[in-house]
Structures are given as C-alpha cells and as structure tokens.
Amino acid sequence: xxxxxxxxxxxxxxxxxxxxxxxxxxxxxxxxxxxVHQLLVSTILSAQCTDERVNMVTPGLxxxxxxxxxxxxxxxxxxxxxxxxxxxxxxxxxxxxxSARQLLERHGGxxxxxxxxxxxxxxxxxxxGSVVLGAGYGLAEGVxxxxxxxxxxxxxxxxxxxxxxxxxxxxxxxIDKDDWIVFSHLLILHGRAVCIARRPDCPNCPISKLCLSAxxxx
Numbered sequence: 190x191x192x193x194x195x196x197x198x199x200x201x202x203x204x205x206x207x208x209x210x211x212x213x214x215x216x217x218x219x220x221x222x223x224x225v226h227q228l229l230v231s232t233i234l235s236a237q238c239t240d241e242r243v244n245m246v247t248p249g250l251x252x253x254x255x256x257x258x259x260x261x262x263x264x265x266x267x268x269x270x271x272x273x274x275x276x277x278x279x280x281x282x283x284x285x286x287x288s289a290r291q292l293l294e295r296h297g298g299x300x301x302x303x304x305x306x307x308x309x310x311x312x313x314x315x316x317x318g319s320v321v322l323g324a325g326y327g328l329a330e331g332v333x334x335x336x337x338x339x340x341x342x343x344x345x346x347x348x349x350x351x352x353x354x355x356x357x358x359x360x361x362x363x364i365d366k367d368d369w370i371v372f373s374h375l376l377i378l379h380g381r382a383v384c385i386a387r388r389p390d391c392p393n394c395p396i397s398k399l400c401l402s403a404x405x406x407x
Contacts, residue, residue, distance in 0.1 A: 193346065202347065206368050206395045209375040212395045213382075216374040217355035218324045221247060223302040225325035226257050226292070232320045233284050233312055234391045238275045246275055257298045260289035284312020304330040316353065321371040332360045333373040337380030344384070 193201075210216070219240040222228040224309035227247070234243045239358040249269055254260045260268075268282040275281060287308045292298055300321060303308055315331065332338070334353040338360075342348050348359035364372055383390045389404075397403040 195363060198347065199365075201345075201399050202363045203365065203368075205345065205399050206364070206372060206375065206400075209379060210371070213375055213378045216371055216378055217319065218374065219377075223251070223322065226260075226289075227251055228325045229288065229300055229313070229317070229321050230260070232317045233288070234272060234275045235282055236281070236317075236381075236391045237277055242275060242390065243270065248311050257292050260285055261293055263289075280312070282293075285310035287398060288313060300325065302326055302328060304367055315357075323373075327370070329366050329369040332357050332369050334360070335373070335377060337377045338373050340386060341376045341380055341384050343394075344389075344400060344402040 218228075220228065220235065221244045222231050227343075230250070231243050231247055234246065240370075253271065254263060254268075263282075263284055263286050265286060266301055269278045270287060272278050272285075280286045286314050291310045292300065294315045296306070302322065304315065304318045307313050307321060308315060316333055316335070319331045319333045322334065327374060337354055339351065339353065340354055342360060343351075347363060350356050350359065351378040360372070361369070379396075380386070383394050391397050391400075393405040394400070394403065
C-alpha cells in the first residue's frame with residue numbers, strides 16, 4: 190500500500206469529521222457539570238472510570254461541596270469516601286482538594302484559561318487540561334486522546350503510535366484546529382456506539398469507506 194500524503198490524510202480527516210458530525214450532531218462531553226470547576230473535578234474523577242459512573246457520583250458531591258472553597262476545606266478521608274466508587278479515590282481526592290486550594294491561592298478561585306497554568310496544578314495533566322479548556326471555555330489547546338481516540342485513530346491510519354502524546358502530535362498535524370475539540374467527542378461517541386473495540390460494526394459505520402481497517406463488505 191502506498192504511503193498516504195499529508196495532504197490526502199488531511200482531506201480524509203476533514204471528510205470523516207463531516208460525516209461523524211452528521212451521525213452525532215450533538216457531540217460534546219458526556220460529563221455533567223454546571224461550572225468550569227465542576228468540569229475540572231468531573232474530569233479528574235473520570236480517569237480510569239466511565240463518565241456514566243462519574244455522573245452518578247457528582248450530583249451528591251457538588252451538593253455537598255458547592256464551591257471551590259468547600260472542596261479546598263474538605264476533610265480528605267471524607268472526600269475519599271464520597272468518591273470511592275470512581276476508583277483511585279485516594280489520589281483523586283488529594284488532586285481535587287489540592288487543586289481547589291491552588292485555585293484559591295493562585296487564581297482567585299477561578300479555573301485558569303491556559304494549559305500551562307492548569308497543568309501546574311496537582312493532579313491536572315495535559316489531557317485533563319485540554320478537556321477543561323475545550324468543554325469549559327471552547328479553547329482548543331490540543332486534541333484530547335482517550336482510549337477511543339487512540340484506538341480509532343490507529344484504525345483510521347492517522348497514527349501508528351500508542352503513546353497519547355505522540356498520537357496527539359500526529360492528529361494536530363492533519364486536523365484543522367477548529368475541529369480539535371469536536372474530533373475527540375466524535376470519536377468517543379463513535380467508539381461507544383459503532384466502532385466498539387471487540388465488535389466493530391463496520392457494515393453500519395458511516396465512515397467505513399474512509400477507514401483503512403474496515404472489514405471487507407462494509
């Protein structure tokens with residue numbers, strides 16, 4: 190198979206995004222939140238945990254801790270208990286409390302709008318920061334790479350890597366910056382609904398003709 194040029198790859202990516210937008214017109218994060226700080230907390234909780242589980246925990250959590258200050262003053266063991274079912278609760282509780290304290294100390298209680306400031310906080314990596322900036326402020330600082338984005342991007346032939354940082358670099362080269370945010374949402378939804386890891390439904394996939402890994406006859 191000949192090597193695909195970057196120009197052709199960019200054109201294919203644009204068409205894939207167009208078709209997925211039609212299939213998933215309301216593509217956005219499935220996390221439920223009412224403020225950017227709540228989004229930050231939810232995103233921290235979502236590590237190694239489903240959004241569905243996080244959304245089961247956060248209504249009670251946000252009622253108990255309604256402000257950044259409330260999270261900053263939380264009893265650590267009690268907070269651990271409150272988020273226990275999301276897994277890795279000790280690390281997550283520490284990250285949530287410490288990041289809240291840092292928001293109060295450094296940013297007047299407001300979630301900052303730059304990736305550098307976000308990743309300087311406890312428990313906030315590039316992926317979490319990009320999610321918060323994208324969903325919370327509509328700012329595209331990068332492409333969020335989760336398990337669905339990683340897997341489907343390889344199937345589509347957009348990357349050969351498994352490392353999230355390297356995958357993101359590959360995607361940023363071929364996807365228009367205006368589509369960085371929605372691209373992740375689209376692939377996550379597609380990975381849940383059609384391109385399921387163990388049983389991809391290629392015959393009913395709207396982008397199968399543009400996928401390098403689609404099964405014959407799809």
